[in-house]
Amino acid sequence: MRFFIAKSLTSFFRFFADTFFAKRYGHRAVVLETIAGVPGIVAGMLLHMKSLRKMKTGYGPEIREMLAEAENERMHLMFFIEIAQPNLLERYLVLIAQFFFMAFYFVLYVLDYKTAHKMVALFEEEAVKSYTDYLALVERGHVENVPAPKLAIDYYGMGTGARLSDLIIRVRADEQHHSEVNHSYAAFSSPRPKPKKIRLGAGEPEGLR
Numbered sequence: 001m002r003f004f005i006a007k008s009l010t011s012f013f014r015f016f017a018d019t020f021f022a023k024r025y026g027h028r029a030v031v032l033e034t035i036a037g038v039p040g041i042v043a044g045m046l047l048h049m050k051s052l053r054k055m056k057t058g059y060g061p062e063i064r065e066m067l068a069e070a071e072n073e074r075m076h077l078m079f080f081i082e083i084a085q086p087n088l089l090e091r092y093l094v095l096i097a098q099f100f101f102m103a104f105y106f107v108l109y110v111l112d113y114k115t116a117h118k119m120v121a122l123f124e125e126e127a128v129k130s131y132t133d134y135l136a137l138v139e140r141g142h143v144e145n146v147p148a149p150k151l152a153i154d155y156y157g158m159g160t161g162a163r164l165s166d167l168i169i170r171v172r173a174d175e176q177h178h179s180e181v182n183h184s185y186a187a188f189s190s191p192r193p194k195p196k197k198i199r200l201g202a203g204e205p206e207g208l209r
Ligand SMILES: [Fe+2]
Pocket: 033, 036, 072, 073, 076, 127, 171, 175
């Protein structure tokens, strides 16, 4: 059932993306990365709040993973904004999409976090496919293989001669990682690996919990 809901939502959003952007992959990347940065920060915040509410440790690794995902997606946006400039319509679309998608994801996560993670995992699979298509266009010469932005070269530690195709390969690997993480979070049999009650002075330092 969860998979069905997550899959339906993914197909629904994919349909809009395909209709709106068609083969304009640079623009597609810019707009969709603004959306991709939402689930991680929402999930990270909600897990953080849950840890505060329950006064339990054990959430640290997941909180950090989710916040890292959001940060990584934000960086993807910064790379592609140098490749393709969104038009005015797309900027408004981002504004509206952020408002609705953030609210939607928040509610979904509160209602059933497993479906939420499943949906993101499937989104990420779609992102992998889209970046594969984008890469094919670049490799076939339909899209100019421009030099990669300096920001991306520094972020990934690529050589100075790195091109758009190298960037797409790195970004696609990130999306694959997000997909695997979210699939695994959606598959937990119990909500979290048994959080422990906080006992001052016991166990590992707070930073590791
Ligand atoms: Fe991304």
